[in-house]
Amino acid sequence: MVLELQKPRPIWQIMFSTHHTDVGLMYLLTSLTFFFMGGALALGIRAELFYPGSQIIADSMTFNRMFTVHGTTLIFLFLLPFASAVGNYFIPIMVRYKDMAYPKLNAIAFWMIPPAAALVWLGFADFTWYATPPYSIISAPGPAADMWIFGLKILGVSSVLGAINFIVTILKCKHPDMSMGQVPLLAWSFLTSSLIVLVAIPTFAAALLMLLTDRLGVSGFFNPAMGGDPIAYQHLFWFTFHPEVYVLVIPAIGMMYEIIPRFSRKPIFSHSSGIFAFVLLSMVSFSSWAHHMYATGMSFTEKTVFMIGTLAAVPASAMHVFNFIATMWNGRIKFATPMMWAVGGIALFFSAGAGGVVNAAMPLDFQTHDSYWVVGHFHLFVMGTIAFGSIGFLYYMFPYITGRMYNERMGQVHFVMSFIGTVMVFFTQHVLGLYGMPRRVYDYPPIPEWITMNQIATVGAMIIGTSMVIFLINMIYSSGKGKIADTDDPFNLGGKYYWPYEAKNPHH
Amino acid sequence: MGHHSNWPEWIYIGVVIALMVWVGSEAWNAERLVEHIPADAEVIKVTGQQWFWTFEHEDGTKEIGELHVKVGKAYKFEITSKDVDHAFNIHDYVVLLDAVPGRINTVWFAPKEVGEHAIQCREYCGLIHYNMRGTLYIEEADKKS
Ligand code: HEM
Numbered sequence: 001m002v003l004e005l006q007k008p009r010p011i012w013q014i015m016f017s018t019h020h021t022d023v024g025l026m027y028l029l030t031s032l033t034f035f036f037m038g039g040a041l042a043l044g045i046r047a048e049l050f051y052p053g054s055q056i057i058a059d060s061m062t063f064n065r066m067f068t069v070h071g072t073t074l075i076f077l078f079l080l081p082f083a084s085a086v087g088n089y090f091i092p093i094m095v096r097y098k099d100m101a102y103p104k105l106n107a108i109a110f111w112m113i114p115p116a117a118a119l120v121w122l123g124f125a126d127f128t129w130y131a132t133p134p135y136s137i138i139s140a141p142g143p144a145a146d147m148w149i150f151g152l153k154i155l156g157v158s159s160v161l162g163a164i165n166f167i168v169t170i171l172k173c174k175h176p177d178m179s180m181g182q183v184p185l186l187a188w189s190f191l192t193s194s195l196i197v198l199v200a201i202p203t204f205a206a207a208l209l210m211l212l213t214d215r216l217g218v219s220g221f222f223n224p225a226m227g228g229d230p231i232a233y234q235h236l237f238w239f240t241f242h243p244e245v246y247v248l249v250i251p252a253i254g255m256m257y258e259i260i261p262r263f264s265r266k267p268i269f270s271h272s273s274g275i276f277a278f279v280l281l282s283m284v285s286f287s288s289w290a291h292h293m294y295a296t297g298m299s300f301t302e303k304t305v306f307m308i309g310t311l312a313a314v315p316a317s318a319m320h321v322f323n324f325i326a327t328m329w330n331g332r333i334k335f336a337t338p339m340m341w342a343v344g345g346i347a348l349f350f351s352a353g354a355g356g357v358v359n360a361a362m363p364l365d366f367q368t369h370d371s372y373w374v375v376g377h378f379h380l381f382v383m384g385t386i387a388f389g390s391i392g393f394l395y396y397m398f399p400y401i402t403g404r405m406y407n408e409r410m411g412q413v414h415f416v417m418s419f420i421g422t423v424m425v426f427f428t429q430h431v432l433g434l435y436g437m438p439r440r441v442y443d444y445p446p447i448p449e450w451i452t453m454n455q456i457a458t459v460g461a462m463i464i465g466t467s468m469v470i471f472l473i474n475m476i477y478s479s480g481k482g483k484i485a486d487t488d489d490p491f492n493l494g495g496k497y498y499w500p501y502e503a504k505n506p507h508h
Numbered sequence: 509m510g511h512h513s514n515w516p517e518w519i520y521i522g523v524v525i526a527l528m529v530w531v532g533s534e535a536w537n538a539e540r541l542v543e544h545i546p547a548d549a550e551v552i553k554v555t556g557q558q559w560f561w562t563f564e565h566e567d568g569t570k571e572i573g574e575l576h577v578k579v580g581k582a583y584k585f586e587i588t589s590k591d592v593d594h595a596f597n598i599h600d601y602v603v604l605l606d607a608v609p610g611r612i613n614t615v616w617f618a619p620k621e622v623g624e625h626a627i628q629c630r631e632y633c634g635l636i637h638y639n640m641r642g643t644l645y646i647e648e649a650d651k652k653s
């Protein structure tokens with residue numbers, strides 16, 4: 001029993017513990033809660049767009065607030081905390097240390113999330129997840145915007161604290177017998193993504209403060225009416241958030257590196273090329289931020305530089321895909337639920353990357369930018385790749401955490417429905433973008449093609465939504481009533497492919 | 509960890525890099541051509557504001573929500589905004605550029621055929637962003653306006 005949750009303990013003991021598996025569990029439950037809350041907003045958005053005109057949402061202001069909070073929630077309150085959950089459970093075990101390097105700091109980083117989440121949800125701002133000025137200064141209504149700014153500020157600090165903890169745990173607390181080359185790829189993924197966080201986040205933290213003082217009217221950094229430059233904000237924002245998308249995707253790839261070899265019953269094709277690709281990605285992630293800004297009126301030279309910087313990230317991403325395929329090649333693959341999610345995620349990762357190359361090629365970006373194409377593009381990453389990897393990993397962790405097995409059949413139905421739904425929603429959104437439908441719209445003109453595509457997307461979203469209910473039932477039911485798992489080899493992989501990590505960290 | 513040879517991976521990476529170089533240079537070349545504004549292009553000043561578009565022709569005539577142009581001419585849009593960011597978009601002609609207060613962004617196009625096309629805003633700008641629409645009318649060259 002490695003990640004035990006078996007001995008019944010009062011809930012407050014788990015909540016106020018600093019033990020890495022307890023903090024991990026808190027992260028996990030928080031993240032799943034917000035996954036369902038944010039997902040519910042998405043279903044509302046899709047229902048509204050099922051047909052032109054007003055369907056279920058009374059006015060565009062509510063709609064705008066919904067997609068703003070949807071995006072903010074799923075990025076910052078689902079994906080990031082989910083990665084922290086996995087990191088908390090696994091990193092100390094993988095580097096054979098008794099806990100995270102700074103257990104109290106770890107708990108503090110977690111406990112910053114609930115107040116930040118409350119600010120975001122109670123405020124319910126409308127200025128999209130990137131709060132672009134001058135809209136966010138002169139137009140965004142009321143305390144909602146300020147609450148969002150403070151919420152994000154707190155989340156940024158929490159991320160930085162978490163990143164420091166992971167870096168120190170891996171570099172300093174690693175067992176002396178273990179070389180860096182032997183550190184598992186999942187841990188490498190946390191090391192590299194944490195380094196990105198340290199370099200990237202401060203820029204946005206500064207931009208948020210500047211935005212706040214601009215809103216208060218005491219400065220005019222981004223306010224053209226006071227001589228400021230709104231484009232400067234976009235540079236600061238994307239300098240943080242392009243790298244941040246890799247902060248999200250890198251741990252998910254790390255999780256796939258745990259699942260793929262185990263369920264292929266083969267060692268990873270190349271451990272060193274995995275490490276190399278992580279390190280490379282973390283560096284080139286900083287060379288492409290302004291590919292989000294081609295349409296702001298950048299010069300030809302600027303656009304060229306950022307196109308090259310963007311394309312430079314592609315080979316590193318492609319190396320991971322190669323590594324996965326080469327690992328599965330000739331393997332004795334067992335398509336249990338975690339493996340299905342991982343393989344599905346890799347397929348979607350590949351499609352997403354191909355779409356990204358189209359965005360990066362500057363004349364083509366003027367077709368896709370700020371259209372539904374972009375929504376499709378990044379959802380193939382955030383949903384298709386990262387959420388898929390994460391959900392697969394959750395199934396994988398499940399027996400180790402609860403000591404019980406989830407229902408395999410329900411897990412597979414969950415996957416198949418989600419995969420079909422994801423293709424229906426996000427591939428169609430690419431097409432919608434090519435038809436010219438702008439993103440972030442409450443309503444659209446009744447053009448027959450647009451209606452058809454939107455309806456396919458909405459039905460796809462409902463399929464995903466239904467599959468998530470199955471998922472929820474499976475998790476809740478099985479954690480109490482599931483078959484007792486053989487925690488030495490819950491997936492029946494045999495031989496040397498079961499739980500490979502020796503450290504067991506009992507509660508202190 | 510196996511000590512197998514890695515040559516398939518190197519070939520694969522080589523192919524990916526070659527592909528990226530190809531995409532990049534094609535894109536670079538295309539964008540260079542697209543951005544070359546003809547010297548005789550007529551200027552149209554485009555102003556976005558919550559939530560409509562205003563157009564001002566060289567002769568001083570103004571239009572709101574509608575834009576009339578002629579086949580066979582080249583037009584240069586000088587785009588700006590009065591309040592928040594917008595994005596001026598004629599999707600059928602792949603005209604897309606942000607309208608940013610305090611800045612003038614330029615893009616050009618040459619209408620090819622008589623017809624009507626949608627003008628829309630493609631940058632979130634608040635309440636009525638979804639309906640910040642207009643129509644482009646492309647007319648015969650000889651027709652008097
Ligand atoms: C092969 C790698 C990738 C390439 C070449 C690429 C390229 C691009 C480009 C050029 C854009 C700007 C599109 C536009 O607004 O017109 C974009 C948008 C975006 N990408 Fe990617 N991308 C890649 C990987 C990723 C990954 C891994 C993620 C997330 C984990 C991601 C998330 C996003 C997001 C969130 C946006 C849109 C943000 C917004 O406008 O709200 N991308 N991508």
Ligand SMILES: [Cu+2]
Nearest residue numbers: 242289291292
């Ligand atoms: Cu980016």
Ligand SMILES: [Cu+2]
Nearest residue numbers: 629631633637
């Ligand atoms: Cu708009």
